Amino acid sequence: MSRRPETRVTVDIVIFALREWELQVLLIQRGVPPFEGEWALPGGFVLHEESLEAAARRELEEEAGVRDVYLEQLYTFGDPDRDPRGRVITVAYYALLTTEVAPLVAGTDAGAARWMPARTHPPLAFDHERIVDYALERLANKLEYTTVGFKLLPKKFTLGQLQRVYEAVLGRPLDKRNFRRRMALLGVLTPLDEWVQDGPARPAQLFRFSARRGQSRTGGRRSP
Amino acid sequence: MSRRPETRVTVDIVIFALREWELQVLLIQRGVPPFEGEWALPGGFVLHEESLEAAARRELEEEAGVRDVYLEQLYTFGDPDRDPRGRVITVAYYALLTTEVAPLVAGTDAGAARWMPARTHPPLAFDHERIVDYALERLANKLEYTTVGFKLLPKKFTLGQLQRVYEAVLGRPLDKRNFRRRMALLGVLTPLDEWVQDGPARPAQLFRFSARRGQSRTGGRRSP
DNA sequence: GCAAAAGTGTTCAGCTTACACCCATGG
DNA sequence: CCATGGGTGTAAGCTGAACACTTTTGC
Numbered sequence: 001m002s003r004r005p006e007t008r009v010t011v012d013i014v015i016f017a018l019r020e021w022e023l024q025v026l027l028i029q030r031g032v033p034p035f036e037g038e039w040a041l042p043g044g045f046v047l048h049e050e051s052l053e054a055a056a057r058r059e060l061e062e063e064a065g066v067r068d069v070y071l072e073q074l075y076t077f078g079d080p081d082r083d084p085r086g087r088v089i090t091v092a093y094y095a096l097l098t099t100e101v102a103p104l105v106a107g108t109d110a111g112a113a114r115w116m117p118a119r120t121h122p123p124l125a126f127d128h129e130r131i132v133d134y135a136l137e138r139l140a141n142k143l144e145y146t147t148v149g150f151k152l153l154p155k156k157f158t159l160g161q162l163q164r165v166y167e168a169v170l171g172r173p174l175d176k177r178n179f180r181r182r183m184a185l186l187g188v189l190t191p192l193d194e195w196v197q198d199g200p201a202r203p204a205q206l207f208r209f210s211a212r213r214g215q216s217r218t219g220g221r222r223s224p
Numbered sequence: 225m226s227r228r229p230e231t232r233v234t235v236d237i238v239i240f241a242l243r244e245w246e247l248q249v250l251l252i253q254r255g256v257p258p259f260e261g262e263w264a265l266p267g268g269f270v271l272h273e274e275s276l277e278a279a280a281r282r283e284l285e286e287e288a289g290v291r292d293v294y295l296e297q298l299y300t301f302g303d304p305d306r307d308p309r310g311r312v313i314t315v316a317y318y319a320l321l322t323t324e325v326a327p328l329v330a331g332t333d334a335g336a337a338r339w340m341p342a343r344t345h346p347p348l349a350f351d352h353e354r355i356v357d358y359a360l361e362r363l364a365n366k367l368e369y370t371t372v373g374f375k376l377l378p379k380k381f382t383l384g385q386l387q388r389v390y391e392a393v394l395g396r397p398l399d400k401r402n403f404r405r406r407m408a409l410l411g412v413l414t415p416l417d418e419w420v421q422d423g424p425a426r427p428a429q430l431f432r433f434s435a436r437r438g439q440s441r442t443g444g445r446r447s448p
Numbered sequence: 449g450c451a452a453a454a455g456t457g458t459t460c461a462g463c464t465t466a467c468a469c470c471c472a473t474g475g
Numbered sequence: 476c477c478a479t480g481g482g483t484g485t486a487a488g489c490t491g492a493a494c495a496c497t498t499t500t501g502c
Contacts, residue, residue, distance in 0.1 A: 005272050007233055009302075009313055048229050048311055052302035076300040076315050078233075078276035087272055089233055091300050091313075160453070177456070178492065201453035202499035384480065401483070402465065409463090425480035426472035 007087045011056045012043030012128065014074070014094040014135035015064055016118065017102035018152050021161075023168040024115040025132060026064055026105060027124070031112065034084045035125030039116070041132070043090065056093040063113065064105045070096040070151040074135055082127045094135040096151035119171065143169050147188055150209040156192060158204035159183065187212055231311045235280045236267030236352065238298070238318040238359035239288055240342065241326035242376050245385075247392040248339040249356060250288055250329060251348070255336065258308045259349030263340070265356070267314065280317040287337065288329045294320040294375040298359055306351045318359040320375035343395065367393050371412055374433040380416060382428035383407065411436055 015026040027039040042063040046055040053071065061067050071093055078089040097105070105113065116122070118136055123129065142148045149165050163179050183189055190210045195203035239250040251263040266287040270279040277295065285291050295317055302313040321329070330337055340346070342360055347353065366372045373389050387403050407413055414434045419427035 006230065007270065007272060009231055009233060046231065046302070046313075048231060049304050051304060052300060052313070073299065075297060076276060078270070078315070080273050080275060089270075089276070089313075089315075091302070158454085175492070175494085176454090177494085180455080181457095182491085197500075198454090199452060200501040201451085202455080204454055382481085399466075400481090401467085404482085405484095406464085421473075422481090423479060424474040425478085426482080428481055 005087065007089060009046045010043050010088055010090045011046060011052060011059060012041040012090045012092050012131060013056055013059055013071075014041060014092065014132055015060070015097060015105075016094060016135070016139065016152065017097040017105075017115070018099055018165060018168060019102065019115055021164045021168055023118040025118045025121065027114055027116050027121065028063065029112045029114070030125060038125040039114075039122050040125040041092075041128045042113070046091075052091050053093075056091075056095075060095060064097075066095075066097060066101050066105065069098075069101065070148065074131070074138060077127055077131065079127070090131075092131045092135070094139065096139075096148065098152060098154055100154045140170055147186065147209070147211070150188075153209075156194065156206040156208055158196065158198065158206060160198060160204055162207075229311065231313060233270045234267050234312055234314045235270060235276060235283060236265040236314045236316050236355060237280055237283055237295075238265060238316065238356055239284070239321060239329075240318060240359070240363065240376065241321040241329075241339070242323055242389060242392060243326065243339055245388045245392055247342040249342045249345065249359075251338055251340050251345065252287065253336045253338070254349060262349040263338075263346050264349040265316075265352045266337070270315075276315050277317075280315075280319075284319060288321075290319075290321060290325050290329065293322075293325065294372065298355070298362060301351055301355065303351070314355075316355045316359070318363065320363075320372065322376060322378055324378045364394055371410065371433070371435070374412075377433075380418065380430040380432055382420065382422065382430060384422060384428055386431075 017024055017026070026042060028042050030036055030038055030040050042059055044055070044059050044062075046052060047058075050058065052073070056071055057067065060069060060071070072095075074092040074094050076089065076091045080087060082088065082090075102115075105115075118132065121132070124132065139148070143166060149162070149169065152165050152169075153161060159180055162183065163174060163176065166179065167174055188209055188211060189207045192206045192208060194206040196206060197203045241248055241250070250266060252266050254260055254262055254264050266283055268279070268283050268286075270276060271282075274282065276297070280295055281291065284293060284295070296319075298316040298318050300313065300315045304311060306312065306314075329339075342356065345356070348356065363372070367390060373386070373393065376389050376393075377385060383404055386407065387398060387400065390403065391398055412433055412435060413431045416430045416432060418430040420430060421427045
């Protein structure tokens with residue numbers, strides 16, 4: 001009885017976080033062939049009885065040690081030759097880590113896992129470059145018509161920090177007054193009675209995000 | 225040696241076309257269990273050596289008899305219990321048929337394949353309702369910032385027909401003058417020296433679509 | 449006092465929306 | 476002559492982009 005060649009399904013995750021106000025992605029250095037020694041996205045096989053999102057969340061916990069983060073399906077890549085080991089179809093996700101949980105990620109700067117700038121990183125294994133590029137594009141687009149941006153910040157933040165998030169993701173500077181007006185118009189910012197200092201300058205007011213009922217464009221669907 | 229339970233991958237396609245200026249989808253009546261006798265999306269298993277898009281195009285040809293149509297990946301559905309036969313992950317696509325090729329589709333009104341209104345159709349097998357709903361939502365969104373709408377029309381069309389496409393997809397009436405100005409501003413309409421009559425009324429000028437170089441938002445990516 | 453970031457309004461252009469009438473044709 | 480869809484302009488409101496100075500603090 002000839003065994004049919006098997007198709008396997010993986011999830012790969014583009015994990016974004018801000019580090020020193022730069023948008024970075026978490027990459028893993030491969031310890032085994034193929035692409036041994038090269039950098040790749042965290043990911044792994046989908047277990048038989050788990051949903052795709054559950055697989056992605058399991059990998060997030062196993063490889064980055066985080067849970068309850070923003071996660072969204074990106075695209076499914078299935079070219080027959082994308083993995084030299086055989087037929088592997090991957091469902092790509094992207095995740096957004098708040099600045100509170102990002103530092104907790106294992107191997108932050110040593111070991112097999114490492115944060116790298118999202119736009120300038122070493123060549124990646126498999127077709128992972130394409131996946132990162134697409135995730136960047138999706139994230140930048142969603143920033144314009146949703147409130148995903150807040151998922152990269154801590155619970156309390158200043159308007160300057162919020163603007164730096166937008167600038168880091170979009171990759172271009174924004175006008176301070178226009179930006180603040182636009183955010184105010186969104187109606188999702190609650191000012192707090194707290195002020196903090198960022199540098200040797202005037203203290204800035206803290207705000208928190210509060211999604212509006214009925215218009216919770218909190219970042220789009222997790223699944224349709 | 226215990227055989228690991230296998231995960232299989234399918235593609236399912238929401239095939240849209242306009243019929244009598246109504247947005248319809250092509251459905252297949254299942255001849256075998258599960259869901260025997262119920263309506264479902266056309267689709268099938270991904271072969272071992274073909275890409276996901278190739279699988280979708282093969283199904284389009286096998287089940288609808290069409291090729292060279294607009295096709296875009298939608299989302300991947302992978303809940304463990306979405307198919308009673310076992311673990312089946314499906315990569316959903318949607319396709320847009322021009323009014324020229326739509327009538328050629330097999331079993332147009334008899335047999336196992338049938339066009340049904342996209343918004344009011346019988347209950348569907350598996351999780352196919354969700355897929356159709358999501359495809360409708362995606363299509364309506366893309367109509368607003370791309371030129372996918374033209375993919376549902378013949379090469380030559382009148383402005384009235386173009387407007388009916390938009391109204392059918394968006395599900396609401398549009399203002400004629402505003403619509404025509406907006407289309408003109410897009411700069412993708414080439415007027416022809418031909419006029420046709422739609423009904424017992426004044427003849428309408430024909431136009432053709434011509435994508436502009438450098439801004440070919442022709443409907444978005446087929447793959448990132 | 450100087451460097452650094454916070455905070456704050458106005459103007460202009462372009463786009464979207466609302467809205468009504470005459471025209472050409474077939475029956 | 477009437478029903479049907481084709482074709483056309485204008486005014487008001489809204490949105491996005493450009494743009495500069497004062498304030499508060501640490502050093």
